Amino acid sequence: MRGRNTERDRIGRLLADARQGTGGALLLHGEAGIGKTALLDWATGQADGARVLSVEGIESEMELAYGGLHQLFLPVLDLVDALPGPQAAALRAVFGLTADGVRDGFTVGLAVLTLLSEAAADGPLLCLVDDAQWVDQPSVDMLTFAARRLRAEGVVMLFAVRDGAPGATVKGLPGLLVEGLERTAAAELLPGLPPYVVDRVIEEAGGNPLALIELSASLTPAQRAGRIGPLALPEAATGRPSRIQDGFLEQIRRLPEATRQVLLVAAADDTGSLAVVLRAAREPGTALDHLEPAERAGLVVLSGELLRFRHPLVRYAAYRSAPLARRIAAHRALAEALGAVGQAHRRAWHLAAASTGPDEQVAEELERVAEWAGNRQAMASASAAYERAAQLTADPDRRARRLVQAARKAADAGQDERCGALADQVRLPLADPGVAADFARARAVVELGYRSPDRAARILLDSADPTGVDLTRVDPTGIDPTRVDPTRVDPTGADRPDATASLLTDAVHAAWSGGNAALIEEIASRAPDLPVLAVPARLFGGDVPGALDALRQLVERSRDAGTGVMDRLMTGIYCQLTGDHQAARQAAAGAVAHCREQGISGWLPTTLDLLVRAELALGHHDEATARGTEALGLAEYYDLAHRAAHLRAVLAMAAALRGEEEQVRTLTDEALAYARPRGVGRATADARWALGLLELGLGRAEAALAELEAARREVAHPLLSLPLLPDLVEAAVRAGRPERAADAARQLDAWATALGRPALAALAARCRALTGPDGAAEEHFTTALALHEGGSAFDRARTALLYGEWLRRLRRRIDARDRLRAAREDFERLGARPWADRARAELGAAGGETVLTTRQDGPISLLSPQEREVVRLAATGASNREIAAQLFLSPRTVGHHLYRAFPKLGIGSRTELAGLLAS
Numbered sequence: 001m002r003g004r005n006t007e008r009d010r011i012g013r014l015l016a017d018a019r020q021g022t023g024g025a026l027l028l029h030g031e032a033g034i035g036k037t038a039l040l041d042w043a044t045g046q047a048d049g050a051r052v053l054s055v056e057g058i059e060s061e062m063e064l065a066y067g068g069l070h071q072l073f074l075p076v077l078d079l080v081d082a083l084p085g086p087q088a089a090a091l092r093a094v095f096g097l098t099a100d101g102v103r104d105g106f107t108v109g110l111a112v113l114t115l116l117s118e119a120a121a122d123g124p125l126l127c128l129v130d131d132a133q134w135v136d137q138p139s140v141d142m143l144t145f146a147a148r149r150l151r152a153e154g155v156v157m158l159f160a161v162r163d164g165a166p167g168a169t170v171k172g173l174p175g176l177l178v179e180g181l182e183r184t185a186a187a188e189l190l191p192g193l194p195p196y197v198v199d200r201v202i203e204e205a206g207g208n209p210l211a212l213i214e215l216s217a218s219l220t221p222a223q224r225a226g227r228i229g230p231l232a233l234p235e236a237a238t239g240r241p242s243r244i245q246d247g248f249l250e251q252i253r254r255l256p257e258a259t260r261q262v263l264l265v266a267a268a269d270d271t272g273s274l275a276v277v278l279r280a281a282r283e284p285g286t287a288l289d290h291l292e293p294a295e296r297a298g299l300v301v302l303s304g305e306l307l308r309f310r311h312p313l314v315r316y317a318a319y320r321s322a323p324l325a326r327r328i329a330a331h332r333a334l335a336e337a338l339g340a341v342g343q344a345h346r347r348a349w350h351l352a353a354a355s356t357g358p359d360e361q362v363a364e365e366l367e368r369v370a371e372w373a374g375n376r377q378a379m380a381s382a383s384a385a386y387e388r389a390a391q392l393t394a395d396p397d398r399r400a401r402r403l404v405q406a407a408r409k410a411a412d413a414g415q416d417e418r419c420g421a422l423a424d425q426v427r428l429p430l431a432d433p434g435v436a437a438d439f440a441r442a443r444a445v446v447e448l449g450y451r452s453p454d455r456a457a458r459i460l461l462d463s464a465d466p467t468g469v470d471l472t473r474v475d476p477t478g479i480d481p482t483r484v485d486p487t488r489v490d491p492t493g494a495d496r497p498d499a500t501a502s503l504l505t506d507a508v509h510a511a512w513s514g515g516n517a518a519l520i521e522e523i524a525s526r527a528p529d530l531p532v533l534a535v536p537a538r539l540f541g542g543d544v545p546g547a548l549d550a551l552r553q554l555v556e557r558s559r560d561a562g563t564g565v566m567d568r569l570m571t572g573i574y575c576q577l578t579g580d581h582q583a584a585r586q587a588a589a590g591a592v593a594h595c596r597e598q599g600i601s602g603w604l605p606t607t608l609d610l611l612v613r614a615e616l617a618l619g620h621h622d623e624a625t626a627r628g629t630e631a632l633g634l635a636e637y638y639d640l641a642h643r644a645a646h647l648r649a650v651l652a653m654a655a656a657l658r659g660e661e662e663q664v665r666t667l668t669d670e671a672l673a674y675a676r677p678r679g680v681g682r683a684t685a686d687a688r689w690a691l692g693l694l695e696l697g698l699g700r701a702e703a704a705l706a707e708l709e710a711a712r713r714e715v716a717h718p719l720l721s722l723p724l725l726p727d728l729v730e731a732a733v734r735a736g737r738p739e740r741a742a743d744a745a746r747q748l749d750a751w752a753t754a755l756g757r758p759a760l761a762a763l764a765a766r767c768r769a770l771t772g773p774d775g776a777a778e779e780h781f782t783t784a785l786a787l788h789e790g791g792s793a794f795d796r797a798r799t800a801l802l803y804g805e806w807l808r809r810l811r812r813r814i815d816a817r818d819r820l821r822a823a824r825e826d827f828e829r830l831g832a833r834p835w836a837d838r839a840r841a842e843l844g845a846a847g848g849e850t851v852l853t854t855r856q857d858g859p860i861s862l863l864s865p866q867e868r869e870v871v872r873l874a875a876t877g878a879s880n881r882e883i884a885a886q887l888f889l890s891p892r893t894v895g896h897h898l899y900r901a902f903p904k905l906g907i908g909s910r911t912e913l914a915g916l917l918a919s
Helices: 005-021 036-045 069-084 087-093 105-119 135-149 183-186 196-203 209-217 240-253 255-267 274-280 284-290 290-298 312-320 323-341 346-353 361-376 379-391 398-410 416-423 433-449 451-467 499-514 517-525 530-539 544-558 564-577 581-598 601-617 621-637 641-657 661-678 681-696 701-713 720-735 742-755 758-770 774-788 793-809 813-830 832-847 865-875 880-887 889-907 910-918
Strands: 024-030 053-054 125-130 155-162 175-177 301-304 307-309
Touching: 005 024, 005 036, 005 125, 005 155, 005 175, 005 499, 024 036, 024 451, 036 053, 036 125, 036 155, 053 069, 069 087, 069 105, 069 135, 087 105, 105 125, 105 135, 105 880, 105 889, 125 135, 135 155, 135 274, 175 581, 183 196, 183 323, 196 209, 209 720, 240 255, 240 307, 240 312, 255 274, 255 290, 255 307, 255 323, 274 284, 274 323, 274 832, 284 290, 290 301, 307 312, 307 379, 312 910, 323 346, 323 601, 346 361, 346 379, 361 379, 361 398, 379 398, 379 416, 398 416, 398 433, 398 601, 416 433, 433 451, 433 499, 451 499, 451 517, 499 517, 499 530, 499 564, 499 681, 517 530, 544 564, 544 581, 544 742, 564 581, 564 720, 581 601, 601 621, 601 641, 621 865, 641 661, 641 681, 641 832, 661 681, 681 701, 681 720, 681 832, 701 720, 720 742, 720 758, 742 758, 758 774, 758 793, 774 793, 793 813, 793 832, 865 880, 865 889, 865 910, 880 889, 889 910
Parallel strands: 024 155, 024 175, 053 125, 125 155
Antiparallel strands: 301 307
16 A cells, blocks of 8 residues: 555545445546556555455446345345335345336436445445446446435445446546556555666556556566566556556466466356356356466465456456457356356346347347346446447347437436447348437437427427328327337338427427427427327417317326326426416426436436426426436436526526525526527526626616616517516616516516416516506505415515515605515515515514524524425424335434434424424
């Protein structure tokens, strides 16, 4: 551990915290051989009696869904029985202990978190994930899911990943770059060498500890004595990993031929099982003897059941040093050995590795592996299996279908860039209408995710025409394309009546993201009688009653458990568009639940986005911020830059309500940097709206008006700009520019009348009070307050504030105080501080009290957002396990939050929570 003080201090602090019951995680990353594994070994030595679980990534096993997770938890599988029923069932399914599928990928993540907590029940737990880039992606996803939620579990998770290596990605964890050793520490690894040789080895190795050791070990006696020339160690280090490999290769070449052959089988193996390696070597007794020279040389470590290579690069050298024919033979032998013990998924991958050309039988086995992985929400592994199956397919139509399914599963896994790369491999034209529809979706995913939402909509719209489906005969319930089993698709497309319908629905969604009303209307007009398109077709066509009738049918249908995610999503969007925010919230919650149950993680940030907007519209600001933060984290984790821009804009709105100016500007700058050059109109409009709302709350009316008018121009259709019109009207009036409010007030009034929503009608009445004659203002204000009942508390408070200001200007101070006091209390309870400050100032001017109340000096304000959410659920009577399942925490972390919250709230037990919150 020479020269590793920084790394040891960081790991040591995590271990010390774990002994005090606090959890944490760290990602160690750097080049091959830099010392990441040595740091993990050091951490093990510092664990002081803590339980240690570890998994080492194996390159050939990285497509085996949940293989890494199973390896890590093998010593504690008995604890699975202690988990809540659904979590235990999910882990048994992904470990292959049962034949059940997994409906909810998040249940697996929560099960991992709970199992870690259970394993740490009697003391600290250290989890080591070495060579994480070679652990299968589903395992990495679940482990990082748990690592990001460690709080009070006494668990330390250390991940080591090789920079630049293809494979699984580890995201969202605090990282520490492990760099080369400085010269003094490096020289200590080279005892007995002349200074000139030391300098040359250090220069060539670049401070890489493994390179230092292996290069020095491979020197000839003459070189060690100092007779070293430029050909032995080149002047330019152009391939450091290959130099390290050369050191390992030299050691392996010195071994007997029989030993090298068994090492090859072990290197090709992905189980780490000594029994499997010996069985595949065909002569178990003799093979064990053959391993002895490798064990004596320190290249492998053997136990009663396991075979472990000293370093992953030793495995790589043992495998790559063998001729291709021998590598193929090793994979075939392993496939045969694994078939005998019932490991069909590993067998399929070994057969694929042994294939040198098209092989339909192996391709079919891989397709079954893809189906198995997909049923367990391991979309990345399913995509990899489809891709390899396609590579082994000679028939062009089947190859295209498998590539398209690989792309679709990559999109479901949130791997948009890989989705595009797979789609690029598909040869056109496609004869199968169903495959063509899926291909269009894959292309649109990439276009929407990285470039233009309008172009994505056009791709889908153009692809809808050739499918040849009579839309009048489409089942109105639709078929959710995310739930179609791709391995059972009829090649003729006869079982895909949903193709055109779903393509057009996806196209409308893309156009909605771009804020392009004309394109939405064009798409919807292609199939105006299709239920999910009837709403925009009629709404933008001027038939508002017809649109509302169609929407009522959609809302009713969305309550059906079989409704797909896109239909739920669009139903919620239409409800939001027409001002029915309660229905929008229900549809959004259903879409979120559907994504969690089906493991469609790529769509989860989008459905959460809709839920956030519904919560904001209803005045549930804390809930909106919590859900939005979760969604943005997921979008960033999956590199969904398009969705992240939308989420930053909507989170900026929530921050604007709280007056968090720096946060608003940071979020909007990032959102606009993505959205503006790509024509993402809605994200641009929302970001400008957030800026306008911030300025309005802070009393800068001119600046607010400029931002709100710019936002309105981004989505030209009045229906799309409807939610921001009340703010624009208020800004114009406050800025002394009532003429710039007239058109917005008129449009708001017209649509509120047409749509008949009380919340919209209340806002329209408020705007009439602001823009109309003073003689009618009071009637409009009182009408608005009556219509606000049961709706958004924030909107009601803003109307009360404006009404109170109007009353004060008329010197009706006593009447003004009642309205201003109510507004102040609502604003303070909601945490809308700029608005509360305005109400307090107005109340003071009206002769009322100006002391802080409720939220700002109350005990609830002392809690963190996570503590508030835990307390809120505990007050309903939910147990720690139930709260943990809902918030994706461990029961121990829930208990920790309550332990910290009770003293802040001045209470001693859960029974006091309900009364406290009610007060």
